[in-house]
Amino acid sequence: MSMCLFWTHIRHQNYLNTSGLFVYAIYLHCKMSHFKILIHLLLFKTFQTASLPAITEHPKARSGRVPDLPIVEKRNWLIHLYYIRKDYDLCKIAIKEQLQETHGMCEYAVYVQALIFRLEGKIHESLELFQTCAILRPRSADNLKQVARSLFLLGKHKAAIEVYSDAAQYNQKDWEICHNLGVCYMQLKYFNKAKDQLNNALQLNRHDLTYMMLGKIYLLEGNKDKAIEVYRKAVEFSPENTELLTTLGLLYLEREDYQKAFEHLGNALTYDPSNYKAILAAGSMMQTHGDFDVALTKYRVVACAVPESPPLWNNIGMCFFGKKKYVAAISCLKRANYLAPFDWKILYNLGLVHLTMQQYASAFHFVSAAVHLQPKFAELYMLLAVALTNLEDGENAKLAYQKASALDTCNPLINLNYAILLCNQGDKKEAILQYYEMKKKVQASKEGTVEFDPEMVDVAQRLGAALQLGEVAVWTKPSKDSKSKPRGTASGKSSSAQPLGSNQALGQAMSSAAGYAKTMIQGSGNSTQTAKVPSLPLEPKPNSEPDPEEDIEESEQSEPSQAAGQGKNS
Template structure:
């Protein structure tokens, strides 16, 4: 029995907690101790559970269930040898107790011996009437082994025993999805819904499978049935909104997202999607209003800041775009996407030093996209820092060893510094990798492209 401080059945718990405060030992029967321990374990109050186990065993030293709780705590605290010793003792006393097998499997699982854990759990099947938990545990062990077909079978067995075990239903669908068996998932869900036609979770999952297959009309129907089954099901409204967006039915999408704001606390996801829909409908005033609400609701949601920055970027209001991306960076200075946008906006405002610093920060954060190296190097050229540009491009070559765009830039820089041998080396590399990109020399280094040496190398190629 699970205790609650709000019901009338918590007298043993109140009595126990009162005893702890007074140090006056009171008597409890073993079942009361079991309920108290179970309550504390469910609450994550391990220290109190351990006290209850100790006091329980002091009063009922032969209780197998109380000793099994002690095993459970040992396992939780990774005291596996102590747990194993106690289990072996309990097995010799009661070899048909399924909980002994479950805890033995738990220890094996903790030691990553999942095959043996499954073997032990299967032995327990013949010892219990409560098959759902055992099937679920076996399914989880198969998931640890990445054996999704076998896991799927056991989660299905859970549902055969208990059609309302939605945790098992989610796991079944997870297995189907991992195996890319979306059509099979749809067939299974339809059979499941024949037996349980008002299961909103199954309708919701069915809709999501249709979305993967881009069968949007069928997905909408499934989400409709999820809402009919439970008209306060926020997830179904959100998924329905996403599908309506795909179908460019933005007004209807907004309606669905708006319903979620009324049913529950406003989510930054719904606010962002509403803003995006209004932007698609060319209603800039409402779009930006919802983007503001998004970042107010969740300042850590990067998609919100990116949306509002890109909104002003598209409007060519670069100063306002820069203002919002700076606010975003102040909140999370480690976000690569923020720095990329920061650099692009500064570049458009001809603030080349700031743009270069932004690309440098992007690289420092581990974003090694070719375009980042190229953009930063080109800005260093513009800022009259050829040595720094060379160092930048040479670092890039380590990641992109046969890239013509990098080689032409290095060639132009070395020729500019009158290091002709290095210039020739990189120019020939560029021509070898892709001769069509030789226009880079003309564009970035017009004075170099007029050199007789450069012209002759290109002509010779």
């Protein structure tokens, strides 16, 4: 009965839910003997229930917010995300907040800020920030490389070499350091050191750009055979690189190896049908062989891709000149001159066209400007002498011919024009000396199987008759198809000779392929090429003379169009 009352009491008081009430129940009935076993059981049940969590309790849900950790790199992921998306405005905001929180001690934020400044053209500001990164982590080769890169962009090549050398101490197997050292040495004209560094870069890791720079150095040295060997290896390594294929094709074109030239240029157009450099080279070859209409068709395609290309408008102008459309030629050449005012080849062609149109003052203006830009090219002085002769300045014309003869000892045209000037002035003794000097050069040229312009041959023979020297059989009459072949002087010894007319395109294309994109390292504008000298205008006599000399005067009027219209290629 007592046990039933006890259970009823506990159930009504809800003692089973609280351990403290169990203790109270035990205190009330501890003196009752028949409850001893029940008390022990209730105590055991109480402790067991208290050790388990309440069934109605649930764990707290975690907050979705990232914990605010006190680290300097916590926004690096966001900065990197904005940077690779090229969202530079938001990237700058994130960088600013990061630097404010870290008091300028976040290396990555400073690094990305420097990269953005460089993209915006603020090279000095980027240099200062990269130097800050180098201070924060002085043993980082990447930071030193960026400092050196900024110095290079500022034109401080010697300082860049020192920093790159320091970076090489921390990472001796970085091909990029060796490559950039080679480029710096190339800018300083230390070609041997540059080649050593570029070869080291190729041993560490082969890249197309390294091959291009190495080939460019050999071209600057005039070693075209070695340059071809380098570009051939580059094409074997990267057979689908259109820049390499185009450059190699142009080099073969200079060597008159037309089969290999067409092969590589064709491969370049196969991989990239819109490759304007290869199209420009193909049009130049057509222009060389007198196919002016086909060449203009090719140039029309190039004009859609690069409408502001100086070589393109130069070539178009010389095509019109070959078709004897002189006004259109001058218009195109002046546009080319506007786009590239310091390109002496464009000025040369402008002088040639004005000379053909008997605008001698304008011709003198353009040719003299070209002489100041390229003072070691003999043909410029010869054109200058022709213009001075027509401006009735015979003394300066003689000086110009003497300068041309001193610069080029292989071109018989200089002596021929000089002899005509002396003959017209009545100095037949000196004219005969120049005629025999021309004869020696022609005989040396015949050994090299060089064919000359038929009009040049005819004028020289009539000059011999005017000087009462009789027929001097030193000329080889060219075949009927000679006009479709390159004409020129006999020897490649005139190392200062540069390609004219359509070869402006070839020089520009080679320069673009060997360097860094308009985007990378800046180098020499044109590669040295051995030109085949075209037939140039002869001098008209200032006064009336006997008939043989009148024939000389008449023949020289048509000479310039024959010369430039062919578009000489080397």
